Amino acid sequence: MSKHMGLCIGLVIATAACSEPDPGPRALRLDQLDAERVAGALIVGDREVPFASARAADGVYAVRFELPGGEVGTDVDWNAYAAMPRAGATWAMSADDRADLDALATALADSLDRADPVADNLVRQAGLWARHPTGALVLQPIVADRERSWTTLCNGTSYRTFNWTWGSTAKSEYLKYGPGDTANPCRARCGNGCNAIVGTSAWTVDCARHDRCEQYGGSGVNSQCNDELASASDDFSFAPNCSY
Numbered sequence: 001m002s003k004h005m006g007l008c009i010g011l012v013i014a015t016a017a018c019s020e021p022d023p024g025p026r027a028l029r030l031d032q033l034d035a036e037r038v039a040g041a042l043i044v045g046d047r048e049v050p051f052a053s054a055r056a057a058d059g060v061y062a063v064r065f066e067l068p069g070g071e072v073g074t075d076v077d078w079n080a081y082a083a084m085p086r087a088g089a090t091w092a093m094s095a096d097d098r099a100d101l102d103a104l105a106t107a108l109a110d111s112l113d114r115a116d117p118v119a120d121n122l123v124r125q126a127g128l129w130a131r132h133p134t135g136a137l138v139l140q141p142i143v144a145d146r147e148r149s150w151t152t153l154c155n156g157t158s159y160r161t162f163n164w165t166w167g168s169t170a171k172s173e174y175l176k177y178g179p180g181d182t183a184n185p186c187r188a189r190c191g192n193g194c195n196a197i198v199g200t201s202a203w204t205v206d207c208a209r210h211d212r213c214e215q216y217g218g219s220g221v222n223s224q225c226n227d228e229l230a231s232a233s234d235d236f237s238f239a240p241n242c243s244y
Contacts, residue, residue: 028107038112038119042104049100051108053122061118063125065104067097074125076237078117081146083237085139093134105130105192114200114241124202127191128236131210131229138226144234151205153177153188154242164209166216166224177208187211190236202239206232 029048030040039052050066056075064073064086072087105126112119132139144150153160157180163172175181177188188208191201210228217224 026103026107028104028111030111033112033119035116035118038116038122042100042107044100044103049104051104051122051126053118053125055118061121063122065101065126065129067100069094069097072129074128074237076121076125078238081144081149081234081238083142083233085137085141087137092136093132095134098130098132098134101126101130101132102192109191109201120241123191124236128233130192131214131232131236133223133226133229135223138223138229139233140230142233142237144238146238150202150235150239152239152242153203153205153208154240156188156203157181160205160208162205162209162212164213164228166213171212171216173212175208175212178203184211184215187215190232190239200241200243202235202241204232204235204239206235207239 027043028040029043030038032039035055037052037054039050039054041048041050047068051064053061053063056062059078061076061078062073063076064071070088070091072085072091074086075084077083105123108119108123108126112123114120114123128139155178157176157178159174159176161172161174162177163170165171175187176184179185181187188203188205188211189201190204190207206228210225210232213225213228
């Protein structure tokens with residue numbers, strides 16, 4: 001059944017890093033929510049950040065976000081396990097854009113039932129774009145090997161060695177991950193924030209590496225985590241979900 005609505009959900013959202021701009025209270029408005037399309041807007045003060053996810057064909061989805069700096073999004077093909085990030089030739093992520101995407105990704109993860117593929121792809125891509133650093137487009141075409149592209153950490157609450165790099169410096173740390181780590185309960189979650197920690201999401205080694213890199217250097221302040229983002233992009237897009 002198609003649902004067209006003007007439902008607004010009030011939100012109090014903490015952004016991923018205190019250095020991100022904070023324009024104040026936000027609300028998520030859902031205008032359409034059905035098996036073919038999910039659309040609406042994040043209301044930020046007196047402006048809106050529209051979004052949409054639509055089924056283009058069987059297993060194929062078009063996800064779009066209309067930011068002040070231009071439209072971005074991803075064409076996702078589950079038949080080929082491939083995803084193509086889309087942005088204008090001169091597009092660049094601003095700090096304001098990133099703050100909006102960060103808030104939107106958290107709101108969508110908190111509000112949508114991810115059992116529906118259209119909604120699930122929207123949440124996945126919002127989470128991926130929310131981790132894009134400020135500056136020019138760095139996301140590359142994504143092609144996933146479903147047998148080897150990710151190491152899932154679903155339902156894990158133990159320790160593991162995570163290897164990542166900061167510039168030319170290799171890092172190796174033995175860290176706890178998952179909700180069992182009270183200090184960083186969302187480490188390894190391929191998604192946004194900790195508000196939806198008890199819920200559906202992918203949890204993988206590559207997402208943990210990217211989380212640790214961002215935590216080390218400050219979210220969105222430079223491009224030192226681009227390699228980790230590239231490695232995690234297929235996990236965000238295609239790794240299987242699990243529920244803690």
